[in-house]
Amino acid sequence: MTVENTTHQGRRLLRTLNGEAVWPPPVWLMRQAGRFLPEFRAFREKANFLTRCMTPDIATELTLQPIRRFAMDGAILFSDILILPWAMGQSLDFIENKGPVLEPIRSESDLARLNPRRVAEVTAPVMETLSRLRRALSEPVGAAPANSVTLLGFAGAPFTVSCYMVDGGSSREFAQTRLMAFSEPSLFDRLIALLTESTVDMLSAQIEAGAQAVMLFDSWAGLLPPTEFRRHVIAPARQIVAALKARHPCVKIIGFPRLAGIMALEYARETGVDALALDTGADIKAIAAQAPPGLVLQGNLDPISVLAGGEAMRREALAVREAGRGRAHVFNLGHGVLPTTPPEHVGELIATIRNIDT
Numbered sequence: 001m002t003v004e005n006t007t008h009q010g011r012r013l014l015r016t017l018n019g020e021a022v023w024p025p026p027v028w029l030m031r032q033a034g035r036f037l038p039e040f041r042a043f044r045e046k047a048n049f050l051t052r053c054m055t056p057d058i059a060t061e062l063t064l065q066p067i068r069r070f071a072m073d074g075a076i077l078f079s080d081i082l083i084l085p086w087a088m089g090q091s092l093d094f095i096e097n098k099g100p101v102l103e104p105i106r107s108e109s110d111l112a113r114l115n116p117r118r119v120a121e122v123t124a125p126v127m128e129t130l131s132r133l134r135r136a137l138s139e140p141v142g143a144a145p146a147n148s149v150t151l152l153g154f155a156g157a158p159f160t161v162s163c164y165m166v167d168g169g170s171s172r173e174f175a176q177t178r179l180m181a182f183s184e185p186s187l188f189d190r191l192i193a194l195l196t197e198s199t200v201d202m203l204s205a206q207i208e209a210g211a212q213a214v215m216l217f218d219s220w221a222g223l224l225p226p227t228e229f230r231r232h233v234i235a236p237a238r239q240i241v242a243a244l245k246a247r248h249p250c251v252k253i254i255g256f257p258r259l260a261g262i263m264a265l266e267y268a269r270e271t272g273v274d275a276l277a278l279d280t281g282a283d284i285k286a287i288a289a290q291a292p293p294g295l296v297l298q299g300n301l302d303p304i305s306v307l308a309g310g311e312a313m314r315r316e317a318l319a320v321r322e323a324g325r326g327r328a329h330v331f332n333l334g335h336g337v338l339p340t341t342p343p344e345h346v347g348e349l350i351a352t353i354r355n356i357d358t
Contacts, residue, residue: 013150017252028074031336066140081156087122104168127209134210153211157218158195224261280334284323309345
């Protein structure tokens with residue numbers, strides 16, 4: 001059924017993830033808590049990135065900033081996908097203008113040093129943040145009414161996390177990771193298996209701490225050819241979804257196999273995710289025509305259009321909104337908000353999506 005209203009009546013995002021075709025669609029944005037907000041940048045001077053992630057007072061505030069300013073339908077935990085390998089004992093630094101730097105995992109002995117038993121204790125502050133957020137969202141936050149915002153947890157998918165762990169940082173190609181997958185498949189399979197099991201445990205803990213839905217980010221899935229995609233993207237995601245559903249039958253899971261192209265549909269069918277997040281290059285109408293029954297779609301406005309703002313942004317945003325009309329669709333971007341995006345553009349985007357007269 002379609003609901004015609006512009007208010008935050010109930011948790012519109014959670015209703016959509018449960019398969020309801022809400023109109024206008026709920027909206028939240030990847031990287032909505034980020035450098036484009038001046039109030040976010042103020043915290044960069046107070047603590048480094050890891051400290052911000054691991055300090056509940058700070059992480060709670062950063063998660064709530066876009067809710068307070070824009071009344072988003074979803075609040076996604078402020079954290080990072082690399083918290084997991086760091087919690088297992090891999091060194092991690094975030095370098096300004098460079099990104100994450102890790103001691104690479106390249107051998108059996110490197111892998112043996114990782115200890116998944118540390119994760120629960122090390123990530124306890126993250127779970128405390130989620131508990132605080134769940135309480136905070138039970139009250140009004142800015143213009144968002146009490147109990148109107150869905151709290152989202154997340155994790156990096158095993159392949160994407162392994163890219164950073166093996167290559168030792170950011171890359172366009174992640175050649176070392178892909179080389180290990182081909183030349184040392186046994187070692188790479190053990191790394192993926194370790195990450196799969198640990199991701200299940202971490203996401204389960206997030207749900208128990210208050211997350212009402214979770215998202216699995218596979219940002220570099222599109223680097224793999226189909227056979228490797230099935231082995232290192234689809235298979236681990238299927239295991240994660242099955243394990244989480246066994247522990248938490250009502251939880252909703254969003255999968256984001258970025259740059260997957262035509263493989264995105266196979267990913268959705270084979271993994272059992274409740275929602276498929278689409279990157280900028282995907283055609284929502286074409287995906288919807290071939291999608292499994294009941295699959296929720298999320299996305300997929302080009303973040304560059306939000307940076308541009310104005311008529312170009314409004315035109316593209318309305319086209320994405322219209323493409324999802326009549327089905328369960330969560331409006332989002334095809335990737336994250338760019339750091340140089342004016343906050344006023346984001347505000348105008350949210351108003352455009354929620355205006356049923358346009």
